[in-house]
Amino acid sequence: VRIVWSFWNKPFEDFKPGQAPAWTDQKSHLLSWILSVMTASEHYGDDTQLVTDDAGEKLLVNTLGIPFRHVTKQLNEISDYDPAWWALGKIKAYRAMDVPFVHIDSDVFLWSRLPKELEEAPVLGQNPEYFVIGDRSTYGSYIPERLETSLLYENQGWLPKEWLWYRAVFTNQLSAVCCGIYGGTKLEFIHHCADLALSILNHPTNKEVFKAMDGQTKDLYIMLLEQFLPVACMEYHCDNKFSRFNNIRFKYLFHSIEDAYYRAFRTGFTHLISDSKRHLRVLQRLEPLVKKNYEHQWEKLESWWLTRAKR
C-alpha cells in the first residue's frame, strides 16, 4: 500500500498562530513533517508519495531533504482557492490517487506498521467521531445544519443527495470519520466522495455564499466536506442495494476516540490531534526527537528557519 502525504503551500504560508492547522509556529509544523515521514518510511519506505505544489516540493523535498519515493504536484490546480479551506489539499490528494493508498496527516506518526486488514480495507479511517446536532459538547465543530441553512434555506445552493438522505434518515445522531489516516483500495468510492466535496465548493451559487464567509467558518465547513461527507456517502450507498458502492463499509484503526486514547500506545500510533499541537510537552519533545534521530533533516530545517527569521 502506498503511504501518501499532502502539502498545500498556501495555508502554510498564510500561517497565523492559533488558526488551523493550529501549530504555534511553522518550525514545529515542519518538525512534525519530518517525524511523520521518517517514522512511516521505516515501514513503507519503498512506496511513499507527496502530493503537493511547486512551492511545497521546493520546501519539503529540495530544502529540507525529506525523502519521498514519488512526488506529484496536483495541488498547483488549487492555487486560486482560499487557504481557509485548509483541508482542500487533502481532498484533492485523495482524488489524485490512482493506486490503493493510506493518506496520513503530517501530525500522525506511525511507530508501527498499520494492521494488514486495514491496509487492505476498501475504505479506512482513524476512528469514527459520533456527534449529536445541537449538542456542542459532542464534537461541536461538526455543524452540518449551519451549512445547510446557509446553502439551502437562505440561498438556492446545492448539497449532494447522499448528504440530504443521511441527514433526513439519521436526523441528529450522526458520525464522521477522523481522517488522521484515510484511504483504501476502493478508489472509485474515494474519488466519488472527493468529487462531491469539490462539487460543493465549486457550485456557482455555493461559491457566492462561501465568498461572504469568514475564515473561521470555512475552517469548520471544510471539515464537514472531508470527514462528514464520506460517512454520509457510505450510509447512503449501503442502504441502496442497487448502488455500485453498496457493500463498502469503513474500517477503522480505532472504534472510537476513547479507544484511540486507550490503545494508541499499544498500536504504536500518535496523532497530535487538533489543539494538542500547542501542548507544551509536545513542543518540548518534538525537536530533540527529530534532532537526535534525523539530524540531516533537522540541520536543514534549522538553517531554513534561521534564514527566514533574518528576513
Place this chain on the structure above:
Amino acid sequence: MALAEQRGLPQVVPELKYQLAHYSLVADPGHPVDAISGLREVLMANPSYIAKVMAEDDFLLAGKKVNKMIESVLADLAKKLEELHRSVSVEVDRHKVFLDVVQADESEFYDTANLAKYYDELAVVAGLYAEGTFEDLSEAATRLETLTIPISHPRRYIYYQYSQTYQKELPRFYTYEAPFQSRHPYRAEFWPIGGELL
C-alpha cells in the same frame, strides 16, 4: 535500533521501580482494600513522587503501570463479588469498572491532588464492596458513578458510542449524562492521541 523500538521500551525511573516492587510485596492481591489503600498511601506519603516521575519524563509509563495494577486489583474484586453475588452478572460490572479505569487517563497524572482524590474515592468504594455494605452490584456501581473523578474525556462520548452501536446491550447504568464535568485543563481535544510515544 529502529526508532519504534526505542520509543516502545518502558523506562521506569529507579524510585518508581522500587516503589512498585515494594508495593507488590506488601499488598495482598486477595485483599483489594489493602491493595488500593496501600497504593494510595504510597502516593500520599510521597507528594514529590509524581513530580519526580514527571521530571524523568517517564510519568506516563508510570501512570500506565499504576493503572494496570489498579485494573488487576479490580479484577480480583470482581471475582470476589462474583462469589458473593452469583446471581449478578459480574462481566458487565467488570466492564464498567474497566471503563472507569480507562477514563482516568494518563493526563490525570499531571495533578497529584486529583490523583490522590481519585484513588482515595476508589478505595472507599472498594472498601465498601469488600465489607459487603452494598446489597447488590448495581448499588455499588451507582456509587462509583457518583465519584467526583476529574476525567479528561467526558463519559458522554462513551455513552453515545454505546447507545448507537450497542443499544440492546446497554447496561442501565450507562444511560445517563456525565454527572460531572471535567475540571482538568487537558480536555480530549487538547491531548495528543498516543502522546506518550513522543
